[in-house]
Amino acid sequence: MSGIVIDIDGVVADSEKYLVKHIEKSSGKKLTFTNPRTFQFSADIPTEDLVRYIEEAIILYKEVIKPCDPASTYIALLILEKKFGVVNFLSARSSKTEEATRWWLDKNFPKLNYNLMNLGEDKRKVDWMRETGFDTIVEDRFKTANECDFDNGYTFLINQPWNAGRREWGHVNRVNNLYQAVEKYLRWLRYDLTREINSIIL
Numbered sequence: 001m002s003g004i005v006i007d008i009d010g011v012v013a014d015s016e017k018y019l020v021k022h023i024e025k026s027s028g029k030k031l032t033f034t035n036p037r038t039f040q041f042s043a044d045i046p047t048e049d050l051v052r053y054i055e056e057a058i059i060l061y062k063e064v065i066k067p068c069d070p071a072s073t074y075i076a077l078l079i080l081e082k083k084f085g086v087v088n089f090l091s092a093r094s095s096k097t098e099e100a101t102r103w104w105l106d107k108n109f110p111k112l113n114y115n116l117m118n119l120g121e122d123k124r125k126v127d128w129m130r131e132t133g134f135d136t137i138v139e140d141r142f143k144t145a146n147e148c149d150f151d152n153g154y155t156f157l158i159n160q161p162w163n164a165g166r167r168e169w170g171h172v173n174r175v176n177n178l179y180q181a182v183e184k185y186l187r188w189l190r191y192d193l194t195r196e197i198n199s200i201i202l
Contacts, residue, residue: 005090010140022057033162072179156181
């Protein structure tokens with residue numbers, strides 16, 4: 001099946017500062033974004049430790065993490081739900097964070113009908129999408145966006161500090177937020193977006 005999947009961190013959840021804060025505190029090392037969306041340390045740290053720090057941060061800060069562009073993000077998700085019946089989230093978060101992730105989604109986007117796929121860091125999103133037939137993604141990670149090149153789909157890259165200053169591949173469409181991505185996607189599908197926006201807002 002064709003369809004669209006939405007990343008969570010950096011797309012719908014403004015979580016990066018909390019992830020960085022916890023990783024720096026737990027590891028004692030300073031993080032930078034010199035290599036977009038890969039955490040660079042002054043010294044190496046085991047991957048399993050980094051994964052654990054991220055899992056801890058997602059659980060620890062779930063009550064204080066805010067949505068990215070809250071109003072427009074929620075409207076974009078409601079539009080997708082009305083059009084397709086469900087919103088599909090595809091995250092690199094691990095299964096250990098699923099309870100916290102669902103709690104956060106339910107709190108910030110109440111009554112939203114969604115599916116949640118947590119792949120962890122072991123499986124590439126592009127491989128999962130090819131296996132399942134999804135052909136469009138909204139992502140903040142530069143490397144993932146470049147990998148997701150589909151013949152009949154679209155790739156949207158949300159502008160963030162960690163993906164700035166790099167020249168993306170030709171299939172990647174840069175946008176400022178999820179709403180812009182959804183607007184472009186549905187217009188490409190020749191969907192009457194204006195009517196749906198009005199029905200949701202009213």
